[in-house]
Amino acid sequence: MTDMSEPYSQATGELLKIRGLSKAFPLTKGFLEQLHFEGGRLVRRRESVKAINGVDLDVKRGEALCVVGESGCGKSTVARVVMGLLEPTAGSIQYDGERIDNLPPERLLPYRRKMQMIFQNPYASLNPRLTVKQTLEEPMRFHNPGIGNGELKDKVRDVMDSVGVDPSWRDRFPHEFSGGQRQRISIARALMVDPEFIVADEPISALDVSIQAQVLNLMMDAMEQRALTYMFITHDLSVVEHFGTRVAVMYLGSLCELAPTRTLFETPRHPYTKALISAIPKLTQGRPGHIKLIGEVPTPINLPAGCFFHNRCVYADDRCKVEKPVLHTVDGGCRVACHGVQEGRVD
């Protein structure tokens, strides 16, 4: 097993480049619904949920980039925009040097083969009316229309073998499998077309502890054998320490910190990252000892001015309330978006 926490500089070249990515989901739909009377005048007001707000992120070839954050921070939206399942409001996504966010569907097709996705809930992401064989054959037939039946059968057998599902079960339906087995099948489906890049959106959250370890090990093995690049979306920081080469921490649709995994866990810089890491329950502690945050996550409809985190941060000062911090590089290869860290107020 290779040590996955090597400094990311050893991975070569960017596979995915995300620049200034934003995504807003409009709340008010029709034109008439947008009209309001204000002070005797008719004004048009539009509201939207700002799920991602200007994210710059690179995924390097051969790495496992983990995107972590709490629910509503926009991590799943990033995954979906990258996969082309949602259209970004602003910004660009480049895959292997080519811009893919504005391509027409037919030109996007070759990229869809290189990029695959694994979803959170294997009960919902597998079609209950298709057998395992049909589920696995479908992407292959779609991307290689001329493929022969014999070749397809061999491929299905190989992939099922490699994810640890007995190939003799290929005629069974998803309901006949346990949650862990189903997640193995959805990993198999992603591996069928030999992708280079896999986006995994909380792939182990719906599974039991002993099964989580099995599925994570499987994903690590597949990465090693097939030279995969992962973008791994999760809320579970204890898993990240084992899986990722680099970690991006998100809060309210923006990046707070981007750092190599080991550095992030040894010396978290951003106050939010510190709170997140301290909240992981550990066996070795006797009592919960975590950094308390003030208040609650603000609504993404009306974002706070300045740093999005300022109303929950003990280090916040006047500058934090007005000026939004950008990512700046600090030592150890981390990039942190925090005025306090930059000014040396936060150690």
Place this chain on the structure above:
Amino acid sequence: MALLEVKGLEVKFPMRHGELTALRDVSFSLDKGERLGIVGESGAGKSVAAFAILNLIGRPGYISNGEIIFEGSDLAKMNARQIRSIRGNRINMIFQDPMMTLNPVLTIGTQMIECLQTHMNLNREQARERSIEKLRQVQIPSPEDRIDQYPHELSGGMRQRVVIAIALLTDPSVIIADEPTTALDVTIQAEIMELLLSLCEDNDVALMLITHDLGVVSQVTQRTIVMYAGRVVEEGPTRRIVENARHPYTHGLIDALPERTAPGMRLNQIPGVMPSLAAIPTGCSFNPRCEHVMDVCRSEQPGYVTDGEFRVACHWVAGREQQK
């Protein structure tokens, strides 16, 4: 004497082809003010055990054997009216998802006052006052205003605080919390767990914490029960279980935690999956997944080896004890 004592509890669900035994010979006790953790994977029977205590097993399931002694009387033999004076009054329950527990069309205040007027002899004014007081105890800011809000106006963490406040309203002696923080984010989870812990300590309430998260159990509880396929496989003081588990399943469960592996390394895993209740292997139910499996494990169900406050159901451990 123990506050709550469960003896030889067995729960069955009749199915089209025979009966499923969801709990087999489950025994444990809970002392006044004690915090007990019940750990296991989904389907291990931890929630069924909690539901059985409050007589909440949905039909056609039923308690086929065993006793649940609470303050001297057997809850398993009570009729619906008798159990209602205990449930939600002396023994309260906190469920996983606060949005499912709270009634979305009633204000928080209405739900709290309803509960108080059912179980305690209070008028509306007194009930409202007591509710506000409890909301303050669970650290909800400006409880006088919050009490008139609907559940959807609160965040997930706030809702779970309200549920805890409701559970504390009648000054119960036992709170059963079934995965109380699973639906919440890590930072909120830490806050809620700490709150629950301090409230139980301050009010001398016994807590039965059901969870799959060993980290949470080790932070909050004093004693732990590990369940597998409907049976208690190990019981002991939490610290001893965490540091020195005896049963191969508990061992595997702890070793599978990411924090037990050096960063970047392959995680330890238990092979296979928990058997379905319809196809429990003969002998020890863990035998197909066990690394120490012996011939006797496949034919005989292991009895308990006890050692002080510690007990474990495993032939392998029993054999090693004898050698000593």
